[in-house]
Amino acid sequence: MSTPGRRDRARSQDAHLSEGPGPANPRELFWACNWLALQGFGGVLAVAQRELVERKRWLTREQFVELLSISQILPGPNIVNLGLALGDRYFGLRGAFAALAGLLSLPLLIVLALAALYTQYAHVAPLAAALRGMGAVAAGLVIATALKLLGTLRANALGAVVCAVVAATTFIAIAWFRWPLIAVLGALGSAAMALAWFKLAGAPAHGL
Numbered sequence: 780m781s782t783p784g785r786r787d788r789a790r791s792q793d794a795h796l797s798e799g800p801g802p803a804n805p806r807e808l809f810w811a812c813n814w815l816a817l818q819g820f821g822g823v824l825a826v827a828q829r830e831l832v833e834r835k836r837w838l839t840r841e842q843f844v845e846l847l848s849i850s851q852i853l854p855g856p857n858i859v860n861l862g863l864a865l866g867d868r869y870f871g872l873r874g875a876f877a878a879l880a881g882l883l884s885l886p887l888l889i890v891l892a893l894a895a896l897y898t899q900y901a902h903v904a905p906l907a908a909a910l911r912g913m914g915a916v917a918a919g920l921v922i923a924t925a926l927k928l929l930g931t932l933r934a935n936a937l938g939a940v941v942c943a944v945v946a947a948t949t950f951i952a953i954a955w956f957r958w959p960l961i962a963v964l965g966a967l968g969s970a971a972m973a974l975a976w977f978k979l980a981g982a983p984a985h986g987l
Contacts, residue, residue, distance in 0.1 A: 812881030
C-alpha cells in the first residue's frame, strides 16, 4: 500500500495527473461515483465523461481517454475499471474501494428490483418496444461521447491521421468482419502501442 509521501512524489512526477482540484477525500469520491452511476441509464461512460471532465474537472479529456483506454482492454465492465483506476490515482486502495462501492451499491439494488419486475412483465409488448427504443438511445450516448473525445487525438503521440486509420480499421474489423474483440485488441492494439512507444522513445526530451 502506498504511503502519502510516495503518492505525493508520484503526483509531482506524473505529467498526466489532473490539473483540477480532484476529490477532497474518499467520501466525496464515493458520492460522486454513486451519483454518476444513478444517472447512467443507457450508458454510464457518457455520464462519467460529463461529470468527471466537464462538471467536476477532476480529469482533462486527454486523461479521461487514457483511463478509458486502459479500462476497455481489461476484463470486466469499463466503468468499474475506470472507477477503480480513478480512485487508486487519488487515494490508493481506499480510493479504489470507495469508487467501486459508489458505482455498485445503490445502483445494484435498483437493478435487482428492475430485473425482478422485468421477469414478470417481459411479455408485455409495449415494454419490449420501449427497451428496443432505449437501445437506440444508448448507442447515441456512446457515439456522442466518442465525438466529444475525438479532439484528444490531436495531441496523441501517433498523430491524428494514424489514430484515424487505427480507429477505422478497428471499427471495420469488429463491425464488418465480425472479428473477435480479443483478436483485434491483440493485433491492432499491440501494433498501435508499439508504434506509440517508438515515437515517444525517439522524441526529444524537453524540460529535463
